[in-house]
Amino acid sequence: MNINTGFRRWSALAVIGGMxxxxxxxxxxxxxxxxxxxxxGGGYDLTCRLAAQGLQETGLIDQQxxxxxxxxxxxxxxxxxxxxxxxxxxxxIVAASTGAAVNLALGKFGEYGVxxxxxxxxxxxxxxxxxxxADAPWQNLDELMQDLKSEPGExxxxxxxxxxxxxxxxAALTAKAAGIKxxxxxxxAFEGGGAALAALLGDHIDVFTGDLxxxxxxxxxxxxxxxxxxxEERVGGPFADIPTAKEQGxxxxxxxxxxxxxxxxxxxxxxxxxxDKLKKLADSPKFAELRAARGLFPxxxxxxxxxxxxxEQVGEFKALADEVGLTx
Amino acid sequence: MWDFLAQGFAVALTPLNLGLAFLGALIGTLFGAxxxxxxxxxxxxxxxxxxxxxxxxxxxxxxxxxxxxxxxxGGRMSSILLNVPGDAGAVFTTLDGNPLAKQxxxxxxxxxxxxxxxxxATLAILGITLFAPLLARVAVMFGPAEFFALMVFAFAxxxxxxxxxxxxxxxxxxxxxxxxxxGVDSGTGVLRxxxxxxxxxxxxxxxxxxIGLFAISEILLMLEHSHTSDDGGAMAPLGRVMVRLKExxxxxxxxxxxxxxxxxxxxxxxxxxSVAGAVAYTTEKRLSDQKGTFGKGDMRGLSAPESANNxxxxxxxxxxxxxxxxxxxxxxxxxxxxxxxNITPGPTMFTEHTAVAGGLIASLYLGNLMLxxxxxxxxxxxxxxxxxxxxxxxxxxxxxxxxGVFQLHSNLYAIFLMLIxxxxxxxxxxxxxxxxxxxLGYVLGGLMEQNLRRAxxxxxxxxxxxWQSGISIGLWIAAAMLIVLPWLLPWLWxxxxxxxxxxxx
Numbered sequence: 008m009n010i011n012t013g014f015r016r017w018s019a020l021a022v023i024g025g026m027x028x029x030x031x032x033x034x035x036x037x038x039x040x041x042x043x044x045x046x047x048g049g050g051y052d053l054t055c056r057l058a059a060q061g062l063q064e065t066g067l068i069d070q071q072x073x074x075x076x077x078x079x080x081x082x083x084x085x086x087x088x089x090x091x092x093x094x095x096x097x098x099x100i101v102a103a104s105t106g107a108a109v110n111l112a113l114g115k116f117g118e119y120g121v122x123x124x125x126x127x128x129x130x131x132x133x134x135x136x137x138x139x140x141a142d143a144p145w146q147n148l149d150e151l152m153q154d155l156k157s158e159p160g161e162x163x164x165x166x167x168x169x170x171x172x173x174x175x176x177x178a179a180l181t182a183k184a185a186g187i188k189x190x191x192x193x194x195x196a197f198e199g200g201g202a203a204l205a206a207l208l209g210d211h212i213d214v215f216t217g218d219l220x221x222x223x224x225x226x227x228x229x230x231x232x233x234x235x236x237x238x239e240e241r242v243g244g245p246f247a248d249i250p251t252a253k254e255q256g257x258x259x260x261x262x263x264x265x266x267x268x269x270x271x272x273x274x275x276x277x278x279x280x281x282x283d284k285l286k287k288l289a290d291s292p293k294f295a296e297l298r299a300a301r302g303l304f305p306x307x308x309x310x311x312x313x314x315x316x317x318x319e320q321v322g323e324f325k326a327l328a329d330e331v332g333l334t335x
Numbered sequence: 336m337w338d339f340l341a342q343g344f345a346v347a348l349t350p351l352n353l354g355l356a357f358l359g360a361l362i363g364t365l366f367g368a369x370x371x372x373x374x375x376x377x378x379x380x381x382x383x384x385x386x387x388x389x390x391x392x393x394x395x396x397x398x399x400x401x402x403x404x405x406x407x408x409g410g411r412m413s414s415i416l417l418n419v420p421g422d423a424g425a426v427f428t429t430l431d432g433n434p435l436a437k438q439x440x441x442x443x444x445x446x447x448x449x450x451x452x453x454x455x456a457t458l459a460i461l462g463i464t465l466f467a468p469l470l471a472r473v474a475v476m477f478g479p480a481e482f483f484a485l486m487v488f489a490f491a492x493x494x495x496x497x498x499x500x501x502x503x504x505x506x507x508x509x510x511x512x513x514x515x516x517x518g519v520d521s522g523t524g525v526l527r528x529x530x531x532x533x534x535x536x537x538x539x540x541x542x543x544x545x546i547g548l549f550a551i552s553e554i555l556l557m558l559e560h561s562h563t564s565d566d567g568g569a570m571a572p573l574g575r576v577m578v579r580l581k582e583x584x585x586x587x588x589x590x591x592x593x594x595x596x597x598x599x600x601x602x603x604x605x606x607x608x609s610v611a612g613a614v615a616y617t618t619e620k621r622l623s624d625q626k627g628t629f630g631k632g633d634m635r636g637l638s639a640p641e642s643a644n645n646x647x648x649x650x651x652x653x654x655x656x657x658x659x660x661x662x663x664x665x666x667x668x669x670x671x672x673x674x675x676x677n678i679t680p681g682p683t684m685f686t687e688h689t690a691v692a693g694g695l696i697a698s699l700y701l702g703n704l705m706l707x708x709x710x711x712x713x714x715x716x717x718x719x720x721x722x723x724x725x726x727x728x729x730x731x732x733x734x735x736x737x738x739g740v741f742q743l744h745s746n747l748y749a750i751f752l753m754l755i756x757x758x759x760x761x762x763x764x765x766x767x768x769x770x771x772x773x774x775l776g777y778v779l780g781g782l783m784e785q786n787l788r789r790a791x792x793x794x795x796x797x798x799x800x801x802w803q804s805g806i807s808i809g810l811w812i813a814a815a816m817l818i819v820l821p822w823l824l825p826w827l828w829x830x831x832x833x834x835x836x837x838x839x840x
Contacts, residue, residue: 012520043746047379048668060387080519080536087533115526117533124713163793169524195479195792196522198785201660201667205604208658211793224659224680295839300675 018070035178039072042101042265044085046078053301054102054265057130058285067284081172082107083116090123095269100127105263106173108235108317112324113171113333114256121321125278126314128285129266130294131303135251136222137258138209138215141230148235148255151214152185159185168201171333174200176324177237178263179217179331183234184257186298189331207231218263219246220302237261242304245293264306268312339685341463343693346393347701352694355390356702360709363405363734365571368413370739372731373422374406374648374665382672392676393694397456399669400652400695401702404456407648408706409607411448413642416441416720417732419550421592424608426774427616429549431636438632441721442496445579445714447586449633453707455594456644460699462598463656468685471657474602479789480800482603482811489610491814492617493775504772511776514539515784522788534748541609541808543740543753544777548735548770551757554729556764561725576715582634587633590642597643599618601650604660605749608644609778613734615643617775619815630769649699656680656692683758 012054016169041064043054052074059072078084085101093099111121124219137148145151155162158180168174176198179189197203200217205213215231219242225231226245235252237260242249252259267285269278288294289307298305308316346352351424366377378399385395410425415432426446462470472669477485493508517528518538529535570687581592593615600611619639620629659680661667673680678688685692720728740753762771787801794800802808 046664046743047375048664048671052379052672058485075745076743078537078540078743079746081535083533083536084748090748115536117531160795169519169521171524175524193792193795195789196524197789198521199667202604205654205658206478206662207477208660209475209478211480300677302674 015077037287038070038098039068040099041072041077042081042085042089042099044075044077044079044082044101044107047076048104049128050104050265051082051102052076054104054130054267056301057297057301058102058267058288059264060099060286061130062217062284063295065288065291066291067288069090081110082109085125086116086119088269089270090119095272095274096159096270097273097280100267100269100281102175102265104265104267105261105320106168108320109171109173109176109324112321113328118186121318122179124271125273126317127267127269127281128309128313129264129306130285130289131265131298131301132306133218133220133265133303134242135261135263136217136233136249136301137177137217137235137237138204138207138217138233138335139180139213139229140210141232143213143232143236146232148249148252152181152257153267155182155185155187157193159187160193162214163195164214164216165195165197165203165206166216167197168205169196170194171328173261173263174203175214176327179327180213180237180261181216181257181260183331184252184259184335204231218248223302235259238304244299245312260288262306264308265303266308266317280312285309285310339693340697342689342693343695343697344700345745346694347397347691352394352397352698353701355394356401356698357705359398359401360405360408360702360705363402363407364409364706364709366402366424366809367406367409367411369409369422370413370419370421370550370735371548372408372739372742373424374403375668377402377406378668378672381768382668383676386675387670387693392673392678392688392732396695397670397698397702399672400699401705403566403665403669404645404648404699404702405457405706406712408449408452408647410644411452412445412717412720415444415448415637416717417550417728418553419732419736421775423545424474424612424648424811425640426545426549426609426613427771430616430640430643430771431631431633434630434632435634436638436718436721438760440575440632441718442576442714443578443582443718444634446576446711447582447638449707449714449748450583451580451586451590451593451638451712452645452710453703454590455597455644455646456649456699456703458591458594458642459598459601459646460703463649463699464696466732467653468657470602470653473840474604474654475658476804476806477603477794480802481785481804482606482786482809483783483790483801484807484814485603488785488810488814488817489614489617489775489779490783491817492614493772493779494513494622499765503766503768507768507772508776508780511773511778512780512784513776514544514773515571515777515781522792532748532750534746537750540743540749541747541777542743543776544756546736546740547753547756548760548773550732552760552764552770553756554733554736555761556724557729561729568647569608569613570600577711578714586635586638589623589639590650592622592641593641593643594620594646597646598650600643601647602653604654606647606782607651607664608647610782611643611647612640613775615639629819630771635755652695652699656684656695673839 041058043051045051055074059074062068063071132335139145164178166174178194182189184191189241200221203215206212236249238251284307366372382465385398407424410421411428413419414425414428416437418429420426496530519536520527597611597617601604616639623635645762651666655666655670661670740749790800
C-alpha cells in the first residue's frame, strides 16, 4: 500500500487503486517501508502501524511509510526475504517481537540466525499474564503453584500458541518456577489468544497464559481473575492492582517486546539514522499516546543496546529449549 | 432495549453515517468481488485511514462494518459468473451458482443470491438485536470437544455430496484433509511436510488454495475450450435479468434454515463464513436434494451458502461486541479499531457505549438494505461480464488472481504455489473430480484435527470428553441420524405402504 500525504484527502475509493500499486512500489526508491511479517490485523501489523503513524505524525519522515504484509512462519519468510533479496535496502524496516526471538532460538527461521540482521530497537512491550476464571479456586499465584506442585496433571493450561511458541514459554516458565517439568504440563494450544480466552470463559481450560493488553476489556467485568503479571514491576493504569509474579515469590518474567530490524548490509550511517529517528519518536509525548492507544507499555531500547538484548535473549531461549527438550 | 435501538438509528441516520455506510457497502462489494482480496484486507487498509481522517468511533465502525458485510455480497459475483470465488466465504456459491450462469440464468442467480444474502444477514441482525449477550454465553460453552462433534456432524452431512461417484468424492475430501496438515502442527509446533521451506511453515493459505484450484484451473479450462472450439466469443447465453418472486419462494426454506445455521456458526469463536457456507450447503443438499439437482444449478444450492455466509459475517459480531473476543479474522481487525478509540468491547459495551453498539447494529440493518438495493439492479449489469470475449476475460482473471495473491503475501513463492495448485486443480477436474470435497476436507479437516487433539490434551487422553456435554451428544445424535435416516426412511416408507396395502385388502 502506497499512501502518500495527499492521499488521505482523496476519496476512500482511491485506496483500491492504491492496492494495485503494491507491485510497482517495490521499484520506487526513497519510500520508507515496513514489512509486517504476518497477515493484516495481528501484532506485527500493529507494530508496523505504530512506527508508520508515529514517524509520520511527528514529522520524522516526510513520506508516509508503506506497510506491506509478508506472512509465514511467525516472520521466517520475511527474515529470509530481507537477508536473501534486500539485504542493503536502507528504506526497509521489518517488525519483530519476542515470538521471532523464540523461533530464531529454536532454529525455525531456516538457515539464518540472530546475527544475520541488524536489530534496530523496540518501541513498546506487552507482558505475559497468568489468568484464571472468576470461579477458580485460586486467589493468588501461590495457591495455584501449590496445587500445581501437588497435582500437576490436574490443571490444564492453554494459550494462543503451539508448544515451543512464545505463548507456551509463559506456561513453561511458570511450571518451571513451581518445580514442574514443562513437558509434564497439561497444555492446550489454541488458534490465537482470543480463542484461548474463550476456552477459559467456557471452563474448558483452567489457566490461560495470555498477555496483559488483550486482557484490558476483561478487567472491568469480573469474568476472569489475573493472578500475576509477568513483568519486572507492576505496570500502571488499569493494571495497577495486578501483582507481579516476582512479588509473589516466583521470579517469572515475560516481556513481549515489539521492535524492528534492518537487513545485514545496511550501512552504519543508515542504521544510525533509523536508530536516531526511533529514539526521537520514543521521546515525543504524541507517541506515548499512540503507543498507549495500542495497549503497549513503554519500552525503549535502541541500537547496539537492543542488538545485544536480542542476541542475549536468543541465547537464553536456546538454553531453555535444550533444558525442556524442545531442540530438534 | 428499544431505546437502545432507537438511539442507534438516530446515530446511523445522520447524513455522514448514512454516506459512510453507503460508501462502505460499495467498497466492500468491490473488495469482495476481486479474487483474493477479502474483507480483512479492505478493513485493515481502511482502518488507519478512517482513524487519521478523525472520524468518530461509531462512524468508523459503521464504515468498517459496511465494508465487511458488503464484501460478503461482492464475493458471490465472480463465484457465479466465472466459477472463481471472490473470497473465502463464497467458495460454496460456485457449486450451483456457476452452473446457473452457464444455463443463461446469471442475472436471476445474482439477484437470488442478493436476496438470500439480505435475508440471511437480516435474520442474523435480528438475532444480535434480541439475543446478543445470551448467545455470547452459549458460544463459550463450545469447547474443543463440542467443535469436534460439530465437525463430525459436518462430515456426516458431507456424505450427501457423494453423488454419482462416491469414491472420487472421498478421495477429494481426503486430499483436502492432507493439504490441511501441511505446516506447523498447531499442537506441538512440529513442522509437517514443509521440506525446510519457510514459505510452507504456515501451510497452504486458504486464499492461495481456492484461487489456484478455482481461478487458475478455470483459466486453463477456458484456454483448452477456446483451442478446441471456435466460438471464442461469449461464454454463456444471457437470459432474463431479474429473479422471479416464485424462485425466491421456492428457496425460502433453504434461505431461512441456512441463515440460522450461518448465524450460529458465525457466533462461535473460531469458525467463519467458509465453514458456515460448507455446513449450510451440505445440510441443504442432504435435506432437499431429492432429484440430484444440486451441483447442476439448483437455486436452493445457491441460496443456502449465500444466506449462511452473510449470516455468519454478522454473527461474528456477537462474541466481539459482547465478550471482546473476535469470532473471525476480520472482526479481530475491527476489535483493534475499537481499541484505537479506547473503547474496550465487553458486556459493558451495550451500557457504556450505546451510541457505538446501537449505531453499529442500526447501521447493519441500513447497510444490508442498501446492499440489496445496490445489488438487485446491478445484477443485470454484472451479468454482462459473461458477454466479454474469452481473449479479454482470461487475462483479466489471471491478472486479478496474481495481484490478489501477491498483495496478500508480497512473495513470489505464493504465486508459484498458486500455479502448482492450479495445474493440480485442472488435472483433477479433467479426471472428473469435483473441487468442493477438497475444499470441504481442507476447511473442516483442519478444524477437526486441531479440536480433537485439543480435546484430548484437555482430558489427558481420555476420549470420554468427546461425548460429555449435552451439546456434543446432541451433535453426535444429529450426525448419526444424517447417516442412518436416508437408508432408514425409504425402508420405513415401504413398510408403511406395505402395511396400508395389506389393510386395504
